Amino acid sequence: MKYLIILVLGVALGIYVDRYQLRWPELTRPVSSEHGAAVRDGLDDKLHQWRLTPDDIRQDLARTGQVVRNQASNVGEKMSDARIVAVVKSKYILDRDLSAVEIHVSAHDGRVALEGTVDTPDLVGRAVALALDTGGVSGVDSKLVIPKT
DSSP states (O other), X not given: OHHHHHHXXXXXXXXXXXXXXXXXXXXXXXXXXXXXXXXXXXXXXXXXXXXOSHHHHHHHHHHTSSEEEEOOOOTTOOOOHHHHHHHHHHHHHHOSSSXXXXXXXXXXXXXXXXXXXXXXXXXXXXXXXXHHTSTTOOEEEXXXXXXXX
């Protein structure tokens, strides 16, 4: 029941952000390929900075079976664990390639734990990056599994 409430809060938060926080004129005009490339480059920079490339993910999974990343904490950026879980889940809901149903998110004192399955090492990196890029998160412990085919 607790997880259902958290999921509903995450969806409500996503709808709120989508409806009231996004700048609609920018969303309705056609996105140029330059803007799309800049967004991809920004995510790629974060993936390299946090060592979340597919090769890094494979090495971590082979060595320890999990992916752990930490982030320097910012002063005054404390959020409740329930709110962190709701924000991370809403990010997964809005991402086309990640399944919010197949990734279990929990948080304790700003540290996020991810468990579940994803299809590729790229998606492990994306899931960890989205969680790390959430305010109030001090670190991410990922035990996401890639099914063997």
